[in-house]
Amino acid sequence: MLKDLVGPPPLPATDGRWQVTVVDPRSRDADLVHAWMNAPHVATAWDQAWPLDRWTAELTRQLGDEHSRPCLAHLGGEPVAYLEIYRVGRDRLAPLYPYRPDDLGVHIAIGAPGNTGRGLGRDLLRAVAEGLLATEPACTRVVAEPDVRNTASIRAFTAAGYRRAGEVAMPHKTAALMVFPRTEGDVPRW
Template identity: 35%
Template sequence: MTSAVAPGLTAAWAVLPGGTVVDERAVDGLGVLTTSVLDLDADLPTLHAWCTARGTEFWGLQHLTADELRETYAFVDGLEHHHALLSRVDGVPVALVQVYEPAHDPVGEVYDVQPGDLGVHVLVGARPPGCERGFSQRLLLALVQVAAETTGATRIVGEPDARNTAMLRRAELLGAVLGPEVDLPTKRARLTFLPVRPPSP
């Protein structure tokens, strides 16, 4: 495994240019998983196709044009505590990952943020040809590990739409504990909390 981000410093991503690899690892049952800072120029067509596809209504971006989506992620790119990443398996784009510090996000106003908490959103956008059964769950587990190990997080916090029962089931399968339903600016959400081991020294 290689990492370009110092443990515990999520803000370090804010100064990395788009396309910078922040983690690369071989994952059993997946292949080589590479996670990079989102490159708005190179990745926008892929990102727009994913965000506007059927079944992504809970992501909340289906109505945006490509230019509007670019503006949305350009704003994210300018934030110090909220970062967009793109993950690939064997070079094929498979997921958008948004990582953020809950204390600097509206979710931090609806629960008691603990040291080591890290917020993570994942949109699985594609499956490589010939991928094995259970690909999405293995990918989610690997991405949680990437997020934790590259930041030093000890707990992953999720906030899926309360109606998104499929994602809530996936969170529980990963080992997350379901928390309360809360009102956020854009949705009624269900909090999830997944304890993770800190990286080895």
């Protein structure tokens, strides 16, 4: 059973440029996530432009289980992005490719529109993937599954060192399976 094999997803080690913190739904964090998720550039990709009370409940739910850890990424002390770091084996992605028990996944949303198109996403994605691999030696790959139509996201993942391993059909989208491998042999083939 996966729960017996691995714990909740870890926070990535960071090099000091980026800081990643767990969201506190009782603080301003929930307001910030809610505002970002309702911004047009995020709402289109995430389809979670929910009211504040629903976001507060969602963040609280995530913190109560071992599937996903909601986080904020800070640059220079300022929050820049919302992240969800998750255990693939506990996710709906697991049956769609030959996952390994220690695979970790990441979702990312750059919050303010002024922070998009500047390479911050690329830098953050690389820092998070490298930090997760450093924190968890048993993990051999970090994955993501952006919608195949989200070309800007796929470009950012590619520029960050992720490889496009294929496509997976999810209930709400066809996704590009993006993989940041520890070694080339860790890119899934199927």
